[in-house]
Amino acid sequence: MKLYSYFRSSAAxxxxxxxxxxxxxxxxxxxxxxxxxxxxxxxxxxNAQALLPTLDDDGKLLTQSLAIIxxxxxxxxxxxxxxxxxxxxxxxxxxxxxxxxxxxxxxxLRVLQHxxxxxxxxxxxxNAWYRHWIADGLAKFEADLAQGPGTGKFCHGDAPTMADCxxxxxxxxxxxxxxxxxxxxxxxxxxxxxMQLDAFDRAQPSKQPDAEK
Amino acid sequence: MKLYSYFRSSAAxxxxxxxxxxxxxxxxxxxxxxxxxxxxxxxxxxNAQALLPTLDDDGKLLTQSLAIIxxxxxxxxxxxxxxxxxxxxxxxxxxxxxxxxxxxxxxxLRVLQHxxxxxxxxxxxxNAWYRHWIADGLAKFEADLAQGPGTGKFCHGDAPTMADCxxxxxxxxxxxxxxxxxxxxxxxxxxxxxMQLDAFDRAQPSKQPDAEK
Numbered sequence: 001m002k003l004y005s006y007f008r009s010s011a012a013x014x015x016x017x018x019x020x021x022x023x024x025x026x027x028x029x030x031x032x033x034x035x036x037x038x039x040x041x042x043x044x045x046x047n048a049q050a051l052l053p054t055l056d057d058d059g060k061l062l063t064q065s066l067a068i069i070x071x072x073x074x075x076x077x078x079x080x081x082x083x084x085x086x087x088x089x090x091x092x093x094x095x096x097x098x099x100x101x102x103x104x105x106x107x108x109l110r111v112l113q114h115x116x117x118x119x120x121x122x123x124x125x126x127n128a129w130y131r132h133w134i135a136d137g138l139a140k141f142e143a144d145l146a147q148g149p150g151t152g153k154f155c156h157g158d159a160p161t162m163a164d165c166x167x168x169x170x171x172x173x174x175x176x177x178x179x180x181x182x183x184x185x186x187x188x189x190x191x192x193x194x195m196q197l198d199a200f201d202r203a204q205p206s207k208q209p210d211a212e213k
Numbered sequence: 214m215k216l217y218s219y220f221r222s223s224a225a226x227x228x229x230x231x232x233x234x235x236x237x238x239x240x241x242x243x244x245x246x247x248x249x250x251x252x253x254x255x256x257x258x259x260n261a262q263a264l265l266p267t268l269d270d271d272g273k274l275l276t277q278s279l280a281i282i283x284x285x286x287x288x289x290x291x292x293x294x295x296x297x298x299x300x301x302x303x304x305x306x307x308x309x310x311x312x313x314x315x316x317x318x319x320x321x322l323r324v325l326q327h328x329x330x331x332x333x334x335x336x337x338x339x340n341a342w343y344r345h346w347i348a349d350g351l352a353k354f355e356a357d358l359a360q361g362p363g364t365g366k367f368c369h370g371d372a373p374t375m376a377d378c379x380x381x382x383x384x385x386x387x388x389x390x391x392x393x394x395x396x397x398x399x400x401x402x403x404x405x406x407x408m409q410l411d412a413f414d415r416a417q418p419s420k421q422p423d424a425e426k
Contacts, residue, residue: 089283
């Protein structure tokens with residue numbers, strides 16, 4: 001398997017964690033998001049959405065991080081990343097999608113660039129935007145974890161799931177932008193628990209071969 | 214089953230289509246998004262994420278539209294909304310998530326309100342923002358449909374899937390904001406095909422009991 005990745009892509013980070021949790025070796029191909037390499041014609045032939053990550057599984061090209069993780073779970077069922085029961089699966093998907101649909105899309109690179117170029121926002125204003133959506137999102141995520149009877153050592157139960165694959169990159173982003181995370185004790189306890197696992201630790205941006213200072 | 218819905222919520226619209234396609238009757242409970250009823254404490258006990266929709270399936274509370282559709286497909290497998298093969302399932306999920314993670318989050322109500330209140334954008338500027346992300350997103354969606362060998366009468370094959378449940382509400386939004394859709398012929402052909410089906414037609418905002426002019 002080959003993963004098209006960029007060290008700072010949160011979506012690629014999710015899939016790196018999933019591959020590590022499942023013990024699946026992969027080759028990495030690096031696409032430099034900040035240099036716009038994802039918009040090059042060559043990459044467009046691989047991923048029409050012009051986004052990271054793409055997983056090439058023996059010629060099958062898979063896109064969108066959560067779709068890739070579901071595919072991995074269906075085709076390599078060992079170390080499952082979704083529970084067996086339908087309500088549990090729904091909860092893990094909901095937590096995952098909360099991060100992927102409600103927090104992350106507002107803060108990704110192309111949105112920040114658009115705020116700068118089209119809305120003439122300065123760095124301070126862009127940081128305020130970033131922190132606003134992190135705070136709004138993590139408060140709701142925390143409420144969901146605190147309220148949900150399924151929350152365990154991880155987001156759902158005592159084994160890592162797709163929801164943890166989504167949460168951890170989001171917390172890395174929050175920390176990178178110096179967001180206050182003290183108000184989210186359940187979330188941060190789960191995050192700390194995840195980071196004790198090698199699968200999460202090895203997937204982090206600074207440990208990727210294409211990492212920059 | 215009870216669906217917490219709002220006529221203009223795209224995410225609720227997705228689930229209304231899915232319930233109709235599966236022929237599942239449901240009771241609707243209306244939560245007025247524009248009046249902020251989703252942020253009331255009572256609804257917070259039902260949906261900690263303070264978002265629509267929520268599906269109450271005999272006391273099991275399910276959140277996030279795509280997680281709900283997956284749950285319905287797992288618990289009511291007739292009229293499947295995902296293909297049987299793993300790569301096909303991955304493609305349908307990827308197209309669904311492209312809408313749910315890349316287009317819709319940038320244009321939902323709370324983002325438009327934030328642009329107005331915190332960034333002092335006027336109506337014209339907000340419309341420009343809206344159309345920018347619709348155009349950016351639909352161009353990539355079109356490329357994906359045009360490039361994907363799985364595209365049929367619907368987004369994937371000749372039967373409706375979760376991807377169509379996501380696409381149709383997004384096109385309704387595009388039309389509501391007078392976005393030009395002529396550049397997306399494959400997408401619009403699929404949309405037209407969907408709208409010939411009663412399941413899609415009955416789910417549209419203007420046909421809901423809580424619809425406003």
